[in-house]
Amino acid sequence: MKIFNTMTRKKDEFIPLNEKKASIYVCGSTVYDFIHIGNARPMVVFDTLRRYLTYRGYEVTYVQNFTDIDDKMIRRANESGITVKELGDRFINEFYTDAKGLGILPATVNPRATEHIDEIIAIVKDLEDKGHAYNVDGDVYFDTESFPGYGRLCGQNLEDLNLGARIDVNSVKKNPMDFALWKSKKEGEPYWQSPWGEGRPGWHIECSAMSMKYLGNTFDIHAGGLDLIFPHHENEIAQSECCTGEKFARYWMHNGYIQVNGEKMSKSLGNFVTVRQVSEKYDLEVLRMFILQVQYRNPINYTDDAILGTKNALDRLYNAKIMLEQLVDSKKDDTAELSAQWKATIDQYRDTFNEKMDDDLNTADAISTIFDLVKEINTGINGNSSAADAKYALDMLVELCGVLGLLSKRETGSLDEEVEELIAQRQAARKSKNWAEADRIRDLLKDMGIVIEDTREGIRWKRVN
Numbered sequence: 328m329k330i331f332n333t334m335t336r337k338k339d340e341f342i343p344l345n346e347k348k349a350s351i352y353v354c355g356s357t358v359y360d361f362i363h364i365g366n367a368r369p370m371v372v373f374d375t376l377r378r379y380l381t382y383r384g385y386e387v388t389y390v391q392n393f394t395d396i397d398d399k400m401i402r403r404a405n406e407s408g409i410t411v412k413e414l415g416d417r418f419i420n421e422f423y424t425d426a427k428g429l430g431i432l433p434a435t436v437n438p439r440a441t442e443h444i445d446e447i448i449a450i451v452k453d454l455e456d457k458g459h460a461y462n463v464d465g466d467v468y469f470d471t472e473s474f475p476g477y478g479r480l481c482g483q484n485l486e487d488l489n490l491g492a493r494i495d496v497n498s499v500k501k502n503p504m505d506f507a508l509w510k511s512k513k514e515g516e517p518y519w520q521s522p523w524g525e526g527r528p529g530w531h532i533e534c535s536a537m538s539m540k541y542l543g544n545t546f547d548i549h550a551g552g553l554d555l556i557f558p559h560h561e562n563e564i565a566q567s568e569c570c571t572g573e574k575f576a577r578y579w580m581h582n583g584y585i586q587v588n589g590e591k592m593s594k595s596l597g598n599f600v601t602v603r604q605v606s607e608k609y610d611l612e613v614l615r616m617f618i619l620q621v622q623y624r625n626p627i628n629y630t631d632d633a634i635l636g637t638k639n640a641l642d643r644l645y646n647a648k649i650m651l652e653q654l655v656d657s658k659k660d661d662t663a664e665l666s667a668q669w670k671a672t673i674d675q676y677r678d679t680f681n682e683k684m685d686d687d688l689n690t691a692d693a694i695s696t697i698f699d700l701v702k703e704i705n706t707g708i709n710g711n712s713s714a715a716d717a718k719y720a721l722d723m724l725v726e727l728c729g730v731l732g733l734l735s736k737r738e739t740g741s742l743d744e745e746v747e748e749l750i751a752q753r754q755a756a757r758k759s760k761n762w763a764e765a766d767r768i769r770d771l772l773k774d775m776g777i778v779i780e781d782t783r784e785g786i787r788w789k790r791v792n
């Protein structure tokens with residue numbers, strides 16, 4: 328598989344440290360509010376990367392952190408009259424609700440910054456001992472000049488970065504780019520004991536502490552949104568590599584932005600779309616597919632029309648699945664063998680799908696491949712097809728969609744008894760030419776999300792939501 332590595336600025340062949348194991352660290356969100364669709368994108372994209380690597384035989388360790396201490400957390404907790412810990416607990420719970428809806432597999436571990444203060448302090452102390460950090464009255468800063476590689480990820484050198492920085496005349500920092508590893512206690516803020524007095528960690532250091540704790544000093548993939556390249560990831564590299572003397576992450580992956588109606592999501596425009604808002608209208612599987620319909624490095628424009636379009640597209644996938652299931656179901660006694668030619672035709676879609684995914688996780692083209700498969704199914708499978716052929720196509724559809732985390736939510740398979748009974752009553756009404764009653768039952772079913780079609784092969788139904 329090739330991965331676009333922000334560090335090398337090209338697609339690199341993915342060769343993990345340990346032959347069949349892959350380690351991934353994804354920067355998580357700050358848990359002070361509900362997540363919005365911009366937060367959902369890295370969750371969905373890198374969950375899909377994890378699923379794909381697992382599908383290709385890797386054993387994946389997947390870590391995504393929660394930032395549960397920073398200025399926003401403190402401000403919001405104070406406004407709400409609760410502790411930072413209570414605020415974090417609440418929105419971590421809400422995060423899990425949204426993550427489940429989006430079909431995100433549980434991470435190997437979701438570490439919280441506040442539960443890793445000892446590890447953070449150990450790194451800061453080590454950096455100070457090695458001359459990479461300096462203490463000014465209880466605030467400890469990283470000395471960017473002490474790390475020659477600073478600026479490599481974002482492709483700028485330290486001198487230019489320093490020139491471009493806003494000069495704060497009151498700053499006690501040696502260089503404008505130096506950043507806080509540890510902050511001394513301020514009134515009304517949570518604090519921990521440290522060698523520099525009472526205080527709390529800066530933001531960047533938590534990801535170094537938690538990634539190295541769970542994945543080792545050197546690990547395979549570090550991922551997050553584009554906005555994290557600088558300074559967050561640049562700083563993570565500096566502090567981690569100065570501490571261990573070893574390479575930190577080997578591949579850097581960054582997803583693009585999500586806009587809403589062509590504009591950046593921002594407080595001033597008031598156009599934040601939360602995942603919870605989307606879930607009021609659609610199953611979040613729709614949002615998952617919406618995100619995956621664009622290759623992860625490209626921008627996405629979220630509009631009402633676009634998400635509705637995705638909902639309809641997802642319905643087509645479900646309908647193909649249901650059609651095949653019903654066909655297989657109705658031919659339980661069919662013993663015909665799978666056609667070798669049909670198998671070869673269907674297998675090609677897996678090859679193409681993998682080819683697309685191997686090309687820097689091109690889920691957009693992978694989804695197009697699935698729709699080509701559906702087209703093939705719709706022309707190649709009909710009432711005369713064998714159960715074996717239908718089953719083979721069904722399994723392929725479910726397999727490929729499963730890699731993307733799709734087609735696993737709505738119940739398809741069998742209908743519940745109540746619905747079956749209603750369909751039988753409608754059939755009886757039609758037989759006795761009681762059209763009004765037949766229509767009444769059809770409308771009733773429709774209200775229950777079941778649409779009935781009368782075909783030459785008999786009754787077909789599909790679910791609509």
Ligand SMILES: [Zn+2]
Binds near residue numbers: 534559
């Ligand atoms: Zn991070």
